[in-house]
Amino acid sequence: MKYINILGIIEGTRTIDDVQEKLNIDRSKAIYILYKLRKLGYIRTKYLPNKKRIYSISLLNKQNRVSYLESFNNNMPNASLKINDTENYFVYGRKLKAEDELIYALKKSKIRYVISSLFLFRKIKDWSYLYRLAKKENLTRQISALYDVARIFIRKVRKMPKRFRRYATPKKNEKYVSIVSGFNSDDFKDIEKKWKVYIPLNSADLWEYRILK
Amino acid sequence: MINITNQEVIFNEIGRALPKKLIIYSIGGTAMMLLGLKGETLDIDLVFDKKLDREIFIETLKLMKFRKDDKRVIETYGLKKNTPSMLRLESGDFIFDLFMNKIITSTFSDAMKERAKQTHEFGNLIIRVADPNDIIIMKSATSRVKDLEDIISIINKSQINWKILLEEAKEQVNLGNETAIMNLGEKLEKLNNQKVILVPKDFSDKLWKLFKKQVKKKAK
Numbered sequence: 046m047k048y049i050n051i052l053g054i055i056e057g058t059r060t061i062d063d064v065q066e067k068l069n070i071d072r073s074k075a076i077y078i079l080y081k082l083r084k085l086g087y088i089r090t091k092y093l094p095n096k097k098r099i100y101s102i103s104l105l106n107k108q109n110r111v112s113y114l115e116s117f118n119n120n121m122p123n124a125s126l127k128i129n130d131t132e133n134y135f136v137y138g139r140k141l142k143a144e145d146e147l148i149y150a151l152k153k154s155k156i157r158y159v160i161s162s163l164f165l166f167r168k169i170k171d172w173s174y175l176y177r178l179a180k181k182e183n184l185t186r187q188i189s190a191l192y193d194v195a196r197i198f199i200r201k202v203r204k205m206p207k208r209f210r211r212y213a214t215p216k217k218n219e220k221y222v223s224i225v226s227g228f229n230s231d232d233f234k235d236i237e238k239k240w241k242v243y244i245p246l247n248s249a250d251l252w253e254y255r256i257l258k
Numbered sequence: 259m260i261n262i263t264n265q266e267v268i269f270n271e272i273g274r275a276l277p278k279k280l281i282i283y284s285i286g287g288t289a290m291m292l293l294g295l296k297g298e299t300l301d302i303d304l305v306f307d308k309k310l311d312r313e314i315f316i317e318t319l320k321l322m323k324f325r326k327d328d329k330r331v332i333e334t335y336g337l338k339k340n341t342p343s344m345l346r347l348e349s350g351d352f353i354f355d356l357f358m359n360k361i362i363t364s365t366f367s368d369a370m371k372e373r374a375k376q377t378h379e380f381g382n383l384i385i386r387v388a389d390p391n392d393i394i395i396m397k398s399a400t401s402r403v404k405d406l407e408d409i410i411s412i413i414n415k416s417q418i419n420w421k422i423l424l425e426e427a428k429e430q431v432n433l434g435n436e437t438a439i440m441n442l443g444e445k446l447e448k449l450n451n452q453k454v455i456l457v458p459k460d461f462s463d464k465l466w467k468l469f470k471k472q473v474k475k476k477a478k
Binding site for chain 2: 049104109
């Protein structure tokens with residue numbers, strides 16, 4: 046309990062000097078407190094380029110969880126594709142795969158998520174797992190259509206198995222579905238027609254990301 | 259006392275034991291722990307919006323050797339309405355308070371459900387965490403010292419949207435909790451006078467106006 050009270054005072058991102066100042070103690074005592082808090086699982090350490098240590102001190106560090114948003118952002122090749130969202134989803138007791146993140150992103154039905162999710166196709170390894178997840182959420186056609194768009198703009202996208210494409214192909218009587226309601230494409234009409242999916246993007250939206258190829 | 263690690267372990271076990279996915283809302287100390295605002299809590303407070311879901315949850319807990327503890331419900335809440343179905347692990351380590359939409363005098367409104375944006379998945383157990391603003395509303399309905407400490411902690415550690423607090427207090431009155439505005443005003447004023455929190459004057463004025471309006475309406 047004693048250390049939880051101390052944690053309340055020094056919570057946040059701190060250096061050793063900050064901890065000394067906040068608690069009004071000498072350096073050796075500050076090091077001991079940080080050592081104890083780390084043992085309890087409340088501290089994560091990062092290093093600055095000048096090798097100075099930065100301590101992230103929070104009760105949240107104790108939780109053994111994975112955030113969808115954090116995992117999603119870790120898979121993005123640059124900062125412009127990373128997403129900041131107030132809604133977050135945490136998972137305990139299992140690791141998240143790129144396949145899970147792709148489904149999560151598409152379920153959000155937001156343009157920013159859709160653009161960034163195109164880059165996840167680079168990381169997809171387990172297509173049968175992706176198919177199972179997509180089938181459950183009724184997203185197989187949407188994924189196939191976005192995959193075709195990703196192949197045009199993004200390099201190093203792994204090849205989708207023929208079986209996935211075959212199973213995802215829409216039947217004659219199936220209606221068009223949207224990825225983001227109210228949006229469709231002027232440039233990807235052929236892909237839209239093939240998968241009967243309205244793609245919420247135009248070439249111009251993806252042009253700036255061609256450099257990432 | 260239940261700490262973060264114990265809470266995680268028990269939720270993971272329940273998530274594994276549940277026969278289907280259940281979406282539940284967490285309030286009080288449990289929500290604060292999931293938001294990183296608190297390190298320990300006395301009991302695990304959960305709100306259900308479907309009776310069947312709560313029954314499935316209770317049955318699962320019973321399989322895990324939890325038992326109903328009606329005596330403690332009366333000890334804690336007296337003979338008030340909408341008391342939770344309370345379950346306690348035989349060893350006495352964990353106490354679950356399982357509410358159905360209403361939490362004693364407060365109601366877990368649709369707006370509160372909408373604001374519960376943070377989700378935590380423990381296998382089949384999916385917990386949505388109540389918004390810090392809503393936790394304040396619910397905490398202000400009680401008169402326990404630990405709840406006042408929690409209000410201080412929330413206001414000092416998270417970004418409070420005073421507009422939401424105002425709107426929700428109004429909504430609680432509409433939903434039948436007539437003392438919601440008065441309780442919130444009283445608690446915040448007390449803490450503001452003690453200088454442990456800083457309540458914007460604009461907010462206090464608006465809340466006071468709302469209270470006067472409610473009294474006038476009642477007098478008619």
